[in-house]
C-alpha cells in the first residue's frame with residue numbers, strides 16, 4: 001500500500017488544520033510551540049493517525065501540543081550532555097571506543113519528545129563539507145574508535161551518493177570495526193530505503209548495522225515492513241530502539257505487540273529508553289517505577305528475543321545504564337533472587353533443607 005499521493009509532509013500548523021488534526025481555533029496557540037521545535041509529519045504517519053481520537057498514540061508523538069511550553073525545573077537544553085563531549089563539530093566522543101557522527105540536523109518527522117530538540121530542525125544546522133572532513137579526520141586520528149554511530153538528525157535523509165561516501169571513508173580506516181546508523185526513516189519515510197540507499201550502506205567491507213527507532217506497532221505499516229525487509233534481505237543487521245512515552249506505549253500489551261512485531265520483521269529490540277529530561281516533554285514522560293513494572297510484565301509475557309534493555313541516559317553526559325528491574329539482592333546468607341512470578345528463592349539453594357527459609 002502506497003500512501004495517498006496527494007498527502008504531503010505537514011510542515012505548517014495550517015496543514016494540520018486542513019488534515020482535520022487541529023481545530024482552527026487551536027491553531028494560533030501552537031505557533032509558539034513549532035517555533036521551539038519544527039513541525040514535520042510524513043504522509044505515512046499522517047495516515048496512521050485516527051483523526052477522531054484525541055489520544056491517538058501516533059498523534060501524541062508528532063502533533064505539537066501546548067503542553068510543550070511547560071518547562072519543568074529539572075529539564076535541560078542538553079539533556080544527555082552531548083556538548084561536554086564534542087571535540088569537533090558533529091562528533092560526540094563520550095566512550096573511548098565509540099563516537100557519534102552527526103552529519104545532518106534535519107529529520108523527516110519531528111518527534112515532540114526529541115531529546116535533541118534544541119539542535120534538530122530549525123534550531124540546528126548541518127555540517128559543512130569542511131566540518132564533515134574535520135569530523136572524519138577526528139575519527140581517523142583516534143585509533144581507539146572501534147564503532148562510528150551515524151545519528152543526527154537523521155542520517156538516512158542523506159542521498160545514497162553522500163551516504164556511500166561517508167561509509168567508504170570510514171571503511172578505509174582500519175581501526176573502525178563497525179558502523180551503526182540510528183534512524184527513524186525505515187518507519188516514518190520508508191520510500192527513502194531504496195535499493196540504491198541499501199547499496200550505499202553495503203558499499204564497504206565494514207559491516208553497517210541499522211538501529212531503527214520505533215515506538216508503536218501502528219507505525220509499522222506495509223511500507224515500513226517492506227523497507228525493513230529490503231534491509232534484512234540485503235544482510236543488514238537490524239536492531240530497534242524505543243522511547244517509553246506516556247500515553248503512547250506505556251502499556252505492556254502495546255509494547256509486547258511492538259516487540260513481537262519487530263522480531264517477526266527480523267529486528268531485535270535493543271533499548272527501551274526512559275524519557276530524557278528534554279525541555280517541554282514532561283507530559284510524555286513516565287516514572288522509572290512505571291518503566292520497571294512494564295519490563296517485569298514483559299519478562300513474564302514475551303520471549304527473551306523480544307525484550308530490550310530498559311536504559312536511562314544519566315543527565316550530564318554520564319552515558320546510558322540499565323535501570324532494572326532487578327531480580328537479585330545480596331543478603332548475609334547469599335543471594336535473594338526473585339523469579340518471573342514474583343516468588344523469592346535463595347541462591348545458591350540451601351543444602352537439603354538445612355537452613356531452608
Ligand SMILES: *Cc1c(COP(=O)(O)O)cnc(C)c1O
Pocket residue numbers: 080092093094095098099100149320
Ligand atoms: C547512546 C550513545 C552511544 C551508544 O551507546 P551504546 O550503549 O553502545 O548503544 C555512544 N555515544 C554516545 C554519546 C551516546 O549517547
Ligand code: SF4
Pocket residue numbers: 106107109110111113114115116117120152153154184213
Ligand atoms: S527522528 Fe530522532 S532526531 Fe529526529 S526528531 Fe525524532 S527523535 Fe529527534
